[in-house]
Amino acid sequence: MPRRISALIRAKVLLEVLLRCCPRIKSIYILLRTKKNVQPEVRKEQIFNKKIFKKLKEETPESLEKIYVISGDASLPNLGMNEDDTHPLLEEVSIVFHCAAAVNFKKPLEFLLKNNVLSLCSVIELCRKMRKFEVLVYTSTAYSNSNHLNFPLKEEVYRLPFHAGQFLDALKNEDKEKLQELIGQRKPDWPNSYNFSKCLAENVITDTASDLRVAIIRPSIIVSTWKHPIPASRS
Numbered sequence: 001m002p003r004r005i006s007a008l009i010r011a012k013v014l015l016e017v018l019l020r021c022c023p024r025i026k027s028i029y030i031l032l033r034t035k036k037n038v039q040p041e042v043r044k045e046q047i048f049n050k051k052i053f054k055k056l057k058e059e060t061p062e063s064l065e066k067i068y069v070i071s072g073d074a075s076l077p078n079l080g081m082n083e084d085d086t087h088p089l090l091e092e093v094s095i096v097f098h099c100a101a102a103v104n105f106k107k108p109l110e111f112l113l114k115n116n117v118l119s120l121c122s123v124i125e126l127c128r129k130m131r132k133f134e135v136l137v138y139t140s141t142a143y144s145n146s147n148h149l150n151f152p153l154k155e156e157v158y159r160l161p162f163h164a165g166q167f168l169d170a171l172k173n174e175d176k177e178k179l180q181e182l183i184g185q186r187k188p189d190w191p192n193s194y195n196f197s198k199c200l201a202e203n204v205i206t207d208t209a210s211d212l213r214v215a216i217i218r219p220s221i222i223v224s225t226w227k228h229p230i231p232a233s234r235s
Helices: 012-021 039-046 053-061 061-066 085-093 110-129 164-172 176-184 193-208
Strands: 005-009 025-032 067-071 093-096 135-139 214-217
Touching: 012 025, 012 039, 012 053, 012 061, 012 164, 025 039, 025 061, 025 085, 039 053, 053 061, 061 067, 067 085, 085 110, 085 193, 093 110, 110 135, 110 164, 110 176, 110 193, 135 193, 164 176
Parallel strands: 005 025, 005 093, 025 067, 093 135, 135 214
Antiparallel strands: none
C-alpha cells in the first residue's frame, strides 16, 4: 500500500532518501516557515536546487511532484498551520518525522525550550488526531544525556527528577519563577541548554505520549556523505 508521510523537517538528507529509496510513498508534506522574507514555496525550490538532489532530478524527476508544502512555524501553537492545511494531514498522513529544532547553543534556555519542547507537544497532539497515524519518528541528539559521566550510556530515556508536565505548565504560563526552580533541580548539569532541551523533549514523549507509537532517533554530528547519493556532499 502506498504511504502518505508528513515530514516536519529541515533535513534535506532525509527528504532525499525518502524520495530516492521509498518509491511507493504517495505524498510527502513538509512544513516550512517564511524565512528572511522568502515564502515557503520559494524555499522549497531553493531546497531542490541543492546538489544533493541532482541525482534524483536526473533519474526520477517526477518524484519531486510528491512534495506538498504547508506554511507554518514549529514554534507556534498548532505549528502555525491553518485549518485548511491541517485537514489533509489528519485524513491522509500515517508517518510523521519531526526533525525541526533550534540548534543555536547560545540562545536563551526559554527560547530553546519553546522551539524544541513545546513544538514537540504540538506534533504529539497533531498525531493523536490523525486518522491513519502509525508512528512518530522524533529526532533527538546523541548528546541528550551528555551530563552523565557513566559510560556507555544506555539506549533509554534518562528521567528528570520531575514529571515533564511541570516544565510544560511553567513554559505555557510563562512562570519564570517556577521555571528557574525546576531548572535548579536538573542535576548533574548539561554542557549546554540545547542538550537539556532534547533530554526534556524525550521525557515529554515518555510522560505524555505513551498512547502513541514513537521512535526516538539520536544522531551524532552530521558530516559529508560517504557515497550516497553523491560522495562528499555538503548539501
